[in-house]
Amino acid sequence: MSDTVKKVDGITKESTQKMIDKALEAYPEKGRKKRAPHLAPNDPGGGACVKSNRKTVPGVMSARGCAYAGAKGVVWGPIRDMVHVSHGPVGCGWYSWGTRRNLMSGKTGVSNFAMQFTSDFQEKDIVYGGDKKLAALLREAKELFPLAKGISVLSECPVGLIGDDINSVAKTMSKELDLPIIPCNCEGFRGVSQSLGHHISNDTIRDYIIETREFTEPPGPYDIALIGEYNIGGDAWSTKPLLEECGFNVKAVWTGDGQLENIAATHQVKLNVIHCYRSMNYMAKVMEEKYGIPWIELNFFGPTKIRESLRALAERFDDRIKENVEKVIAKYDPLMQKVVGEYRPRLEGKKVMLYVGGLRPRHTVAAYEDLGMAVVGSGYEFAHSDDYDRTAPEMPDATVIYDDASEYEMEQFAHQLKPDLVASGIKEKYLFQKMGLPFRQMHSWDYSGPYHGYLGFPVFARDIDLAVNSPTWKLVKSPF
């Protein structure tokens, strides 16, 4: 979306390619061949410069998760008023229990279900199948959690391998319990990353949920849905009120702090506002084709992108919305300027390396730039080509783009680029901190947040400053 090509001092196409070639030297030939197309210098005008959405190369220490993680952790898990059953052995649900920070309203165990529900497969379930157990546990869930609006059944690896038929169980039990029971065949071995889990989950929303509820209020011209907003650290509690302040009725949030029935009635809205394109573009496109609902991709990180986004959104509506949006921008801009005024002098010229998922490797670039920082490398765990197309113009010229980076590659690049901040995930965090590099977790906002919207930017700026300028880093080198 930027008009001018950004540059970073000292980074050229040649220097970046040299750095990539050096990192690839350590690989055996076959591994090198497979990894090489996933690493390249950015070409801001040229779209995707790397291959993506390919099988992970074994043994390289990828940061990727699986289809189940994409279904449970990302799409289904955040819906607050459903029981989400991790169907299979105990581990998958245990690891993904409370570890994404998709915050929820309501009372846990009563009206929200931020818990770990599992069928806890044992050897006998593998041998004899788990369908009967599934039926029994669905009855128990309905009895013990009567306010749950539905139940998702999220398959773990064994379920697909032993040939259980959760779809049939779900159909029978939906009738018996008069409750939506959504079978989601998101076994971890499917696909190449969590991305397929997003897609499968979108498909289950399409096949089982959408159109099964209707809003009771009459439709209005400003009815929208917020799609791909997962309420990490309370993000939706910043973006939803912001959109409401602009005059919109946000009828449903997919899926952060989400409600099943509102999601099911989303076919009645006028426009879908999509934040995380990667995980939810499928349903945005389905709703466009099937119900004629247009969608718009926005960015709520940092004042520059929020301003651009709100204006782009207003363009789709009448003067009333346009006026509201200008009023909102005029109200918040001075506040954001104050934040920039406080933190920019402390962060000016600092370099950042990003490696995240979904939307953040491109969407947060401008937010760092609002703070005077430069992003010198970026990449995704599970992106597709259309994500890299969208990333190219956001990133400075010739900076390194890495797809499904291995830990080895990230370490080599950091040695070379000497960033002042690495923004990535929990598996990367302590490696870089041991190198004496400031770090922020950018999946979970490092237990902080929100980072979205006008409420989020001051928190983001403060957090980046506290990471980069903590006096603790000055003590890393001992004087003796």
Added chain:
Amino acid sequence: MANNLGLTVKPVTPITPEDEARVGEWINTKEYREKNFARQALVVNPAHTCQPLGAELAAHGFEGTLPFVHGSQGCASYYRSTLNRHFREPAPAVCSSMSEDGAVFGGQNNLHEGLENAYALYKPKMMAVFTSCMPEIIGDDLTAFIRNARQKGHIPKDFPAPYANTPSFNGSHIHGYDAMVLAILQTLTEGKRVEGRCTGKLNFLAGFDANTGNYREYKRLFEAFGIPYTFLADISESFDSPNDGTYRLYPGGTPLVEAADSINGKATLTVGPYATSKTYVWMRDEYAGKHASLPMPMGVVKTDAFLMKLAELFDKPVPETLKAERGRAIDAMTDAQQYMHGKKFAVYGDPDLLLGYVSFLLEMGATPYHVLCSKGSKKLEKEIQALLDTSEFGKAGKIYMNKDLWHMRSLVMTDPVDAVLGDTHGKYVTRDAKIPLFRFGFPIFDRVHRHRIPTVGYQGVINMVTEICNKFLDVVDETCDDRHFEMMR
């Protein structure tokens, strides 16, 4: 096609505040507790996870060792991030990233490619291979696969690559730990037993213990005795490494040479009988010298037994410094006992930890009131019962075997206690019950550095007494009315 379930189209109806209040009260009742305990199929908030996590922890305890997950890649990411969050440390591990074609053709190609890449990139001295669900279900033959890997040159012929079957649909993380330690020791010690040779050392195995402070505490005790030791599966440096600006992939672990020679040790001791049961049986048969398996030394009585066992195995008196330390622990207990006496606790966790918690509480005159294990056994139940029976303070204690933390919630809400001993996952129970949670177990995701503070030995007793009593005193100060807010407590 939408609506595959054939649902009737209905209006959107939010949950009403009245319903929320009604059900919110209902789940705290005895009636709900009965329904909750009648569950046969659904597990809610279990306090244990799957085998491979324990296998990875064990693998990190050996020098230059790269844990290798054979299975789907999401598994590896889950284990790693769990260890990252608990220790706030790196947890480097690789994976064979099996996908659909693996389900059809088996995982050999992925395993071979993974071994070759990992060997080249991360230059390990050993790779410890363990399985997640997929290869277990399709029946991958690890013995053949690894033999073939050597033959085809993916790894050198003499490169140690122990492997363990750690199916997630069987046992829990403690069993994966056991299986991996056993495989590693079998591999490293193969052909190393020398008749007549004695290293003069103690071989020590702590079990699934995710408290790095405990490892350092054990070492301090051995050093106080002057007992030379080989600490097997020593994660203390791996998960508590210094920050000096250099990232080290393998910052610690038992030296492989030492682990190999451990088979010629003077004595072998384990203190996590439930997490090392198979390994211990094997060591007892194969290892030279004397052997002993004791409960985790938590509380005074179990620490006494531990030190006396060390004295016996090495024919050395308990050193004066430790006698003095015992005295200081008793002093801490007697000075603080009034703040714990008669208090009721709910406790949950791994079998070895549970036995320790129960022992310690009884010594303080507190009651382990609800004792819950989400992956236990008849043997464990008997052992805990026997422990409860040793004290008048254990009389009111009840054991709940193979129950989860949603059961625990019902217990605590209908039959209240003063506090819970467990791990981070208990925080929803204690928030609802408005009582303190003491995070002595695993995992701890929501407090910093608790895993560095020992819970074993006399020092562990002092630490636990201090933490628990001061929390109770905080609660008094925070909740008492103004007239009872006092300078002294």
